[in-house]
Amino acid sequence: MSPTTTVTASVHVRGLVRRYGTRTALDGVDLDLGPGVTGLLGRNGAGKTTLLRCLNTDLEATGGEVRVLGCAPERAAERTEIRRRLGYLPQNPEFYPHFTAFGLLDYMAVLKELGGRRARHDEVRRGLERVGLLDRRHSRIRRLSGGMRQRLGLAAAMLGDPEVLLLDEPTIGLDPEQRIRFRGLVSELAVRSTVVLSTHQIEDVAALCQRVVCLDAGRVVFDGTPGELVDRARGHVWEHRGHPGEGYTAWRLADGRYRVLTPADGAHTVSGPGLEPVEPTLEDAYLLLTGVEQDVR
Numbered sequence: 001m002s003p004t005t006t007v008t009a010s011v012h013v014r015g016l017v018r019r020y021g022t023r024t025a026l027d028g029v030d031l032d033l034g035p036g037v038t039g040l041l042g043r044n045g046a047g048k049t050t051l052l053r054c055l056n057t058d059l060e061a062t063g064g065e066v067r068v069l070g071c072a073p074e075r076a077a078e079r080t081e082i083r084r085r086l087g088y089l090p091q092n093p094e095f096y097p098h099f100t101a102f103g104l105l106d107y108m109a110v111l112k113e114l115g116g117r118r119a120r121h122d123e124v125r126r127g128l129e130r131v132g133l134l135d136r137r138h139s140r141i142r143r144l145s146g147g148m149r150q151r152l153g154l155a156a157a158m159l160g161d162p163e164v165l166l167l168d169e170p171t172i173g174l175d176p177e178q179r180i181r182f183r184g185l186v187s188e189l190a191v192r193s194t195v196v197l198s199t200h201q202i203e204d205v206a207a208l209c210q211r212v213v214c215l216d217a218g219r220v221v222f223d224g225t226p227g228e229l230v231d232r233a234r235g236h237v238w239e240h241r242g243h244p245g246e247g248y249t250a251w252r253l254a255d256g257r258y259r260v261l262t263p264a265d266g267a268h269t270v271s272g273p274g275l276e277p278v279e280p281t282l283e284d285a286y287l288l289l290t291g292v293e294q295d296v297r
């Protein structure tokens with residue numbers, strides 16, 4: 001089967017609109033992604049999951065164009081091709097509780113048509129090893145902890161080293177050791193594959209992503225490197241001995257001082273002794289971008 005559209009990016013999206021009834025979840029998204037890790041950020045309801053589900057062929061676009069690995073999800077044969085070559089970890093994955101860890105991955109490997117029995121079993125064992133679950137391969141899923149189930153979901157999404165890997169909140173429930181292991185696995189895969197990581201864990205984005213895409217109300221409001229996002233926040237982040245007053249995004253730090261964000265709209269000034277400009281973090285920059293203005297004390 002040959003792809004019908006000539007596009008070089010693994011993920012190519014133009015003017016993507018997705019509505020649920022009268023609610024518009026995606027409102028004209030343009031995106032071109034290639035190998036590497038892209039962090040997808042945005043508040044609750046910004047449209048991140050909807051975007052991933054339009055890419056994984058689960059949801060049809062209401063308007064616009066989606067191409068994954070050059071294939072069009074609206075054409076049945078190409079849709080199947082995308083599904084074979086793409087890995088997806090949903091938010092809160094649900095598994096059949098009576099399956100064993102090995103049985104589940106093997107079942108998913110069958111659906112992905114990953115080779116003959118022996119090659120498939122080797123791949124399943126490799127998957128379990130990757131996420132530190134090889135010694136639990138015979139455990140029923142209902143007996144695994146929440147974090148272990150999440151790791152099993154990751155192993156399932158990464159089966160066969162997919163060319164496009166979509167991860168929706170992948171590090172929820174992982175302990176620090178597993179989170180580091182996860183970052184290593186994803187970076188390794190991203191040398192050749194296109195990975196999209198939707199998350200609220202800004203530290204994962206800072207540690208892993210070469211690129212950040214920020215959605216707000218279904219639109220892309222930032223697309224660049226984490227460094228470029230941080231640069232935007234320079235001169236807008238402070239520490240102050242007291243709370244600066246109503247209308248600022250400010251929160252109390254462990255030492256009793258306040259971290260204060262002043263949006264670039266010129267309407268906010270911070271004054272008084274004890275005020276210090278500080279280096280912005282990616283989290284500061286993200287909060288400034290999404291325009292949070294409520295008191296978060």
Ligand SMILES: Nc1ncnc2c1ncn2[C@@H]1O[C@H](COP(=O)(O)OP(=O)(O)OP(=O)(O)O)[C@@H](O)[C@H]1O
Nearest residue numbers: 020023024025042043044045046047048049050051
């Ligand atoms: N099945 C659905 N039916 C109706 N509206 C939906 C449905 N799924 C999502 N929405 C709406 O679409 C918008 C985008 O939701 P989406 O789940 O894509 O956001 P998100 O950025 O992934 O949020 P979160 O960070 O909370 O997971 C929201 O307004 C949501 O209420």
